[in-house]
Amino acid sequence: MRKSPTYIHFRVQWQLLGPDSPGQRFERQRFQDFLATLNADPLLGDYDDFSYRADRCELAKVRESRSAGVQAFNKLVYANDQLTVVEEWADAGATEFSARLVEILRAWFKHFPNTMSVMQRCWLRALLQPMHHTDSRVFIGDRVLKLGKHFAGTFVQMPHQVGFAVGCIRPWDQQQVVIDTKVNSWRDNVSVWIEVASTNVLAPPINTTNPERAGVPFAICRDFLENEVIGLLARFDAPEDDNLIGKEE
Numbered sequence: 001m002r003k004s005p006t007y008i009h010f011r012v013q014w015q016l017l018g019p020d021s022p023g024q025r026f027e028r029q030r031f032q033d034f035l036a037t038l039n040a041d042p043l044l045g046d047y048d049d050f051s052y053r054a055d056r057c058e059l060a061k062v063r064e065s066r067s068a069g070v071q072a073f074n075k076l077v078y079a080n081d082q083l084t085v086v087e088e089w090a091d092a093g094a095t096e097f098s099a100r101l102v103e104i105l106r107a108w109f110k111h112f113p114n115t116m117s118v119m120q121r122c123w124l125r126a127l128l129q130p131m132h133h134t135d136s137r138v139f140i141g142d143r144v145l146k147l148g149k150h151f152a153g154t155f156v157q158m159p160h161q162v163g164f165a166v167g168c169i170r171p172w173d174q175q176q177v178v179i180d181t182k183v184n185s186w187r188d189n190v191s192v193w194i195e196v197a198s199t200n201v202l203a204p205p206i207n208t209t210n211p212e213r214a215g216v217p218f219a220i221c222r223d224f225l226e227n228e229v230i231g232l233l234a235r236f237d238a239p240e241d242d243n244l245i246g247k248e249e
Contacts, residue, residue: 006128007097008127010097010218012218014084014119016081017116037111058076060075060076063089063091073086097218098215109207109208115207117205120200121199121200124222126194127186129191130237136189143236170224173216176201179196180196194225196221196229198217
């Protein structure tokens with residue numbers, strides 16, 4: 001199993017708190033100043049589309065499609081007292097995106113200093129190809145889940161998609177990060193699609209004094225994906241004739 005996944009989606013969502021946030025109507029100019037701060041450093045977003053309403057602001061950068069029917073973009077949205085950062089078919093790696101989260105939040109506090117943010121959820125999605133299996137459905141169904149004979153005895157042909165889900169809890173700063181993971185065969189029937197999504201239970205708020213905390217829950221999810229999930233899949237990525245039964249410790 002290749003150790004380095006191809007990341008295709010990053011997303012984080014913060015709940016905003018404080019006297020400068022819930023129920024307040026942010027002025028258009030403050031958002032424009034926020035956009036200018038981000039665009040002063042192209043690595044922070046390079047947004048070229050700005051839309052504003054009193055209860056919603058959206059910054060976006062649409063990039064060339066990676067393939068037919070696939071749109072690549074960066075987006076930052078403020079709505080319902082939530083701030084969401086999205087990268088779809090991201091050019092950035094996970095390390096770069098994690099650092100970007102900190103700087104985006106630092107810029108936010110510069111223009112909206114009387115707010116606090118609570119990391120609610122984050123998502124990472126990645127593609128990975130097994131080294132010894134050409135069909136990811138067979139790899140997951142037969143190799144990982146050991147369901148080959150059940151598929152063959154139930155379905156007329158191989159299902160369109162095969163996968164499984166797992167939920168785990170990881171500690172963070174005396175709190176808990178609830179991690180939901182999905183592993184499925186990708187639509188090309190070659191790659192394995194992995195999604196790791198976290199919900200941060202009672203996470204401590206971040207304010208203008210500690211924006212560096214913004215990258216911690218994301219790093220927890222990345223570590224879970226790259227080490228625990230990929231580590232699990234790697235145990236089954238062996239040649240077709242290599243029988244794993246009886247070799248498990």
